[in-house]
Amino acid sequence: xxxxxxxxxxxxxxxxxxxxxxxxxxxxxxxxxxxxxxxxxxxxxxxxxxxxxxxxxxxxxxxxxxxxxxxxxxxxxxxxxxxxxxxxxxxxxxxxxxxxxxxxxxxxxxxxxxxxxxxxxxxxxxxxxxxxxxxxxxxxxxxxxxxxxxxxxxxxxxxxxxxxxxxxxxxxxxxxxxxxxxxxxxxxxxxxxxxxxxxxxxxxxxxxxxxxxxxxxxxxxxxxxxxxxxxxxxxxxxxxxxxxxxxxxxxxxxxxxxxxxxxxxxxxxxxxxxxxxxxxxxxxxxxxxxxxxxxxxxxxxxxxxxxxxxxxxxxxxxxxxxxxxxxxxxxxxxxxxxxxxxxxxxxxxxxxxxxxxxxxxxxxxxxxxxxxxxxxxxxxxxxxxxxxxxxxxxxxxxxxxxxxxxxxxxxxxxxxxxxxxxxxxxxxxxxxxxxxxxxxxxxxxxxxxxxxxxxxxxxxxxxxxxxxxxxxxxxxxxxxxxxxxxxxxxxxxxxxxxxxxxxxxxxxxxxxxxxxxxxxxxxxxxxxxxxxxxxxxxxxxxxxxxxxxxxxxxxxxxxxxxxxxxxxxxxxxxxxxxxxxxxxxxxxxxxxxxxxxxxxxxxxxxxxxxxxxxxxxxxxxxxxxxxxxxxxxxxxxxxxxxxxxxxxxxxxxxxxxxxxxxxxxxxxxxxxxxxxxxxxxxxxxxxxxxxxxxxxxxxxxxxxxx
Numbered sequence: 001x002x003x004x005x006x007x008x009x010x011x012x013x014x015x016x017x018x019x020x021x022x023x024x025x026x027x028x029x030x031x032x033x034x035x036x037x038x039x040x041x042x043x044x045x046x047x048x049x050x051x052x053x054x055x056x057x058x059x060x061x062x063x064x065x066x067x068x069x070x071x072x073x074x075x076x077x078x079x080x081x082x083x084x085x086x087x088x089x090x091x092x093x094x095x096x097x098x099x100x101x102x103x104x105x106x107x108x109x110x111x112x113x114x115x116x117x118x119x120x121x122x123x124x125x126x127x128x129x130x131x132x133x134x135x136x137x138x139x140x141x142x143x144x145x146x147x148x149x150x151x152x153x154x155x156x157x158x159x160x161x162x163x164x165x166x167x168x169x170x171x172x173x174x175x176x177x178x179x180x181x182x183x184x185x186x187x188x189x190x191x192x193x194x195x196x197x198x199x200x201x202x203x204x205x206x207x208x209x210x211x212x213x214x215x216x217x218x219x220x221x222x223x224x225x226x227x228x229x230x231x232x233x234x235x236x237x238x239x240x241x242x243x244x245x246x247x248x249x250x251x252x253x254x255x256x257x258x259x260x261x262x263x264x265x266x267x268x269x270x271x272x273x274x275x276x277x278x279x280x281x282x283x284x285x286x287x288x289x290x291x292x293x294x295x296x297x298x299x300x301x302x303x304x305x306x307x308x309x310x311x312x313x314x315x316x317x318x319x320x321x322x323x324x325x326x327x328x329x330x331x332x333x334x335x336x337x338x339x340x341x342x343x344x345x346x347x348x349x350x351x352x353x354x355x356x357x358x359x360x361x362x363x364x365x366x367x368x369x370x371x372x373x374x375x376x377x378x379x380x381x382x383x384x385x386x387x388x389x390x391x392x393x394x395x396x397x398x399x400x401x402x403x404x405x406x407x408x409x410x411x412x413x414x415x416x417x418x419x420x421x422x423x424x425x426x427x428x429x430x431x432x433x434x435x436x437x438x439x440x441x442x443x444x445x446x447x448x449x450x451x452x453x454x455x456x457x458x459x460x461x462x463x464x465x466x467x468x469x470x471x472x473x474x475x476x477x478x479x480x481x482x483x484x485x486x487x488x489x490x491x492x493x494x495x496x497x498x499x500x501x502x503x504x505x506x507x508x509x510x511x512x513x514x515x516x517x518x519x520x521x522x523x524x525x526x527x528x529x530x531x532x533x534x535x536x537x538x539x540x541x542x543x544x545x546x547x548x549x550x551x552x553x554x555x556x557x558x559x560x561x562x563x564x565x566x567x568x569x570x571x572x573x574x575x576x577x578x579x580x581x582x583x584x585x586x587x588x589x590x591x592x593x594x595x596x597x598x599x600x601x602x603x604x605x606x607x608x609x610x611x612x613x614x615x616x617x618x619x620x621x622x623x624x625x626x627x628x629x630x631x632x633x634x635x636x637x638x639x640x641x642x643x644x645x646x647x648x649x650x651x652x653x654x655x656x657x658x659x660x661x662x663x664x665x666x667x668x669x670x671x672x673x674x675x676x677x678x679x680x681x682x683x684x685x686x687x688x689x690x691x692x693x694x695x696x697x698x699x700x701x702x703x704x705x706x
Contacts (some may be wrong), residue, residue, distance in 0.1 A: 044116060048090035055201045056182065060091060062208035065176060069095050070140040072173035073211065076164065078157065078237065079146040080184035087180065088144055089117055091206060099133055099145040122163070130163050137171035147233055151190045156445020157237055159569065162230030165214060169229045174211035177240035181205045185261065195447040196475060197263050207244045212236050231638060234569070235581070238442045242581045245438035247604070248407050250430045252321040254437075254473050256283060256399035262475025264448040269472075271480045272493065275311035286318035288394035290402055292382050294323045296350045296375070299403055302328045302413055304343055304351035304374060305459075308361070308482035312379065313458055314468060316352055321411070324403030328413040328425070329459040332361065336369035338423050342415045346425040347617040349374045356380070407431045410608060414461050414557050425611030426461075426557045427619060435604035436560035437470040439580040443567045444526065444551075446501060451477045453499035455484040455508075461561035462530055467503050476501075484508045491516035498523055505531040506538050509550065513541050521546040528565070530555055530576075533643070533665065537672070539573065552576050554641060558627045559583075560605040564641050575640040580605065585635065586626070590647065592657035596634030598647055600626045632659075651680035651688040658690065667692060670704060 052058040067073035075096065077088060085098070097118045104110055105121040120133055122145075137143050145167070148158040168175050182204035183189060185196055192198075214232040216225060246257060259279035267276040277285065297303050303320055305327045307313040320327045328346045330339055343351070351370055355378045358367055367376055405411075411430040415423040446452075454467030471478045479497045481490060484504065491512050494502060502524055504512070509529060521527075527542060530553045539550050551568070554576030555561030566577035579585055582604055587597030602625045609621035622628075632644040645659035652658075660678040667676040676694045683689035692704065 045090050045094070048086055052087060052090060052204065056186075056204040057201075058087075059203075059205045060208070061205070062210075063091075065208045065210050066093060067142040067174075067176065067211075069093070071142065072137050072140060072171055073142040073176050074137065074164065074168045074171075074173050075142055075144045075176045075178060076147050076233070076237065077144070077178035077180055078241070079148045079151050080180055081151065081186055081189040083183055083186065083188045084146065084151075084180055086113075087183070087204075087206065088178070092144065093142070096142045096144055097136055099143060101146075101149055130167050133167050134171045137167060137173050142176075143167070143173075147237060152184060152445075153190050154445040155184055155191055155196060155447045156442060157234075157241065157569070160230060160234040160237055162226050162233075165229035165233035166226055168214055168233070169216055169225070174213055175233065175236055176211050177209045177236050179205075179207045179209065179240045179244040181207070181244060191447065192449070194264060194449045197261055197448075202261075205244075207240075209240050209243060228637075231570075238581045241442040242435065242438045242604075245434070245442075247431050247434050247438065249434065250321060250401060250405045250407060251411050251433060251469065252286070252318060252401045253399075254430075254434055255279070255318060258473050258475055259283060259399065262448060264475065266448065266477055268475075268477050269311050269314050269480065270477070270497065271310045272482075273310060277311050277314070282315060282318065283399060284391075284394045284397075285315040286322050287397040287402070288386060288390050289315055289319035289379075289382065290323040291390065291393065291397075292386065293319060293352065293377070294325075294402070296377060297325050299324045300326065300409070301350075302326045302346040302348050302410075304328045304330050304348040304370075306330045306332055306351050306353040306357075306363075306366075306370075307379075307458075308357055309454065309456075309458060309463070309480040310482060311480065312354065314472075314478075314480070316379065317412075317458070317468075321405075322401045322403070324401070324405045326410045326413060329415070329464060331415055331417075331423075331457075331459045332363055332366060333457075334415075334417070334423065336366045339366060340369050340373055341422040341613045342425060343370065343373055344616055345415075345423065345611040345613040346413050347611075350377060351375070352377050352379060354379050405430065407434075408608075412464065413611065414459065414464065416557060422613045427608045427611060428461075428560050429608050432560045432605050432607060433465060433469055434473065435582075436465050436562055436580070437473045439582070439605060440466060440470050440562050440565070441474045442581055443565055443569075444528070446471075446474060446476050446526070448475045448477070450500045450525075451479060451498060452501045452503070453479045453481070453490075453494050453497060454503055455481040455486075455490055456503055456505075457483075461557040462503065462555060465560055466528070466530075466562060485511075487511035488515040491520040494524070495520040495522075500524060501526045501528070503528050503530075505529060506534045507532065509534075509542070510538050513538070513545065516546075518545055521548060524548050526551065526568075528553060530561075533661075535665075535668065536573075554643065556627075556629055558607045558622075558629075559601060559603070560607070562605070563601060563629075572638070572640045575636075575642050577641065578639040579641070587633070587635065590632055590650075590657070592652060593632060593644070593650075596632055596642075596644055599629045599631050599633045599641075601629060602626045651690060653683075653686050653688055653690070660690070663690060663692070667694075667704065671696065671699065674699070 099122045100119050102121045102123045145164045147160045147164040149161050182202045185202040216229045263279045268279050269277040303325045328348050351374045407430045410427045412428050414426045452471045456463030456467050458464045527550045529550050534552045551566040553565035555563045564577045564579050584602045586600045589597050606627050609619040630647050634642045645661040649660040650657050663678045674696045678692050680688045
């Protein structure tokens with residue numbers, strides 16, 4: 001009534017409209033303050049929860065995990081927007097206290113809200129300032145702390161401060177991780193529209209996970225204990241990100257979800273032939289092609305894919321996903337005999353390829369060998385049959401898959417190299433691949449402002465998952481190039497495409513560095529290497545010439561493939577990083593090796609099993625979910641993994657275990673531009689002896705020994 005009278009009077013006096021709005025705003029704020037004061041704390045929480053549910057479609061999971069009064073607990077949410085604190089206040093019990101960063105607590109517009117809850121200003125850079133908080137938790141209170149201390153600017157996890165972990169450790173409290181998803185896309189987050197798809201009121205989900213004990217080694221003291229606690233908390237935060245990731249989807253549904261939540265409007269796939277696909281074009285193209293090739297194979301059947309890294313392979317892969325067929329990615333460099341053996345193992349009787357690719361790749365002999373086993377379908381011929389009505393049907397299909405599939409069913413088949421006999425088919429489920437994408441995106445944060453340059457072939461698990469599926473599910477544009485061997489062309493394309501992330505092996509990265517102009521890699525911020533050990537001189541070359549650090553990782557096809565990786569948050573040169581989130585490892589002793597052992601791993605990204613040519617189409621699952629990598633590794637106290645060599649690449653000489661890989665590494669240091677291989681042969685006196693094979697006749701044993 002007062003507001004109406006005031007506004008009427010202002011209109012009567014011909015007051016400018018802007019002043020009227022200002023007066024109305026002040027009156028509304030005053031009225032809101034009176035109402036909030038009348039309602040009290042619980043009333044405010046109820047109103048806030050109502051607003052979040054109304055405008056953001058708030059969904060809350062795991063309320064049963066919230067601490068009861070008197071329980072010592074640290075509630076640790078990720079920090080994605082300015083609305084995180086009000087959201088937590090709306091959901092959490094009234095007995096919860098809040099630690100607030102001093103910088104934010106001193107902000108003028110924040111101060112009034114701090115009176116609505118019990119808060120403690122905290123400076124994350126001053127550990128001694130946490131004493132009051134430790135006592136608060138010891139008294140049986142639950143304390144809410146954002147371990148990152150600041151809002152994310154990447155969409156991924158920021159630096160986790162050790163102070164939060166030490167409060168939990170010293171107060172003997174459990175940590176309850178909370179995952180907020182959705183608000184990072186709101187206008188109240190720090191991500192830009194170039195990084196992700198923004199919305200005023202994005203769908204928001206809060207997942208409260210079960211309490212976790214940090215399990216810090218009781219023998220550690222001082223700085224070592226603090227660092228161990230901080231690392232444990234960081235792992236809790238990354239684990240929670242993967243645990244709450246949308247994994248109960250098929251690959252096609254995951255790409256559709258990425259279009260809905262992460263599409264920034266830029267082309268998501270490019271290639272050197274001028275192909276540019278947005279999410280919409282990629283999905284529509286997959287729907288059109290899928291409808292055309294569906295009659296070629298029964299639902300759930302394996303279909304061979306013999307294509308290079310271009311936009312076409314992405315459309316073909318996704319087309320098979322929407323119709324519920326399983327792409328078997330054939331390695332066209334393996335030779336006719338191995339490719340035929342791979343097709344037999346996976347029961348492949350249809351192969352999709354391109355006539356232009358076969359001609360340019362000189363693969364006629366391979367096609368001839370395959371024709372005796374499978375039907376060869378050229379995509380150019382399929383494209384010629386696509387009519388206008390087919391395109392309309394594909395457009396109308398939208399993001400709904402044409403066939404339903406179980407997320408735990410096979411999604412792709414990749415093949416081992418055949419170095420230990422005939423190639424084995426590695427069967428990976430939708431969940432395996434999506435879990436590995438989530439694990440990788442959690443450890444190496446990237447978004448729509450990045451661009452991945454991928455020249456690693458998609459028939460290799462590194463090229464498929466890290467170089468194609470991970471970017472697509474994460475909203476990161478990809479530039480696909482058909483071969484990693486064009487050392488002079490690739491640096492120029494990295495420069496021209498403005499790529500920020502490059503994948504490669506040590507061999508390829510050395511080749512690029514030798515041919516690249518110092519400014520070609522100026523925009524790269526991440527160079528991720530795997531498949532072989534990165535040499536010290538390669539690291540030094542990239543740092544000295546391009547100012548970029550190589551982050552080394554480790555993977556096997558059977559783990560989809562990323563098993564461990566160094567990251568900007570956690571890096572140790574000479575190692576392959578720490579295990580991916582939610583993975584378990586065990587080491588089995590190897591006779592003759594004192595430190596480390598044979599690595600077995602288990603986790604959500606471990607394959608469904610093998611297909612073997614001797615028993616076609618029969619799945620051979622890993623025992624109890626554990627996969628034997630066959631690698632001899634050592635794991636240090638911080639969890640960093642050092643690879644000592646393959647179990648089958650050790651020789652026992654006079655009772656001593658000697659790594660063939662280590663000898664090869666020494667020869668590579670001595671003769672960096674030569675090809676050298678070490679093998680072991682029987683020896684009547686010492687059991688085995690080593691022989692170094694080389695392409696250079698001038699190499700001598702004396703020179704090597706010196």
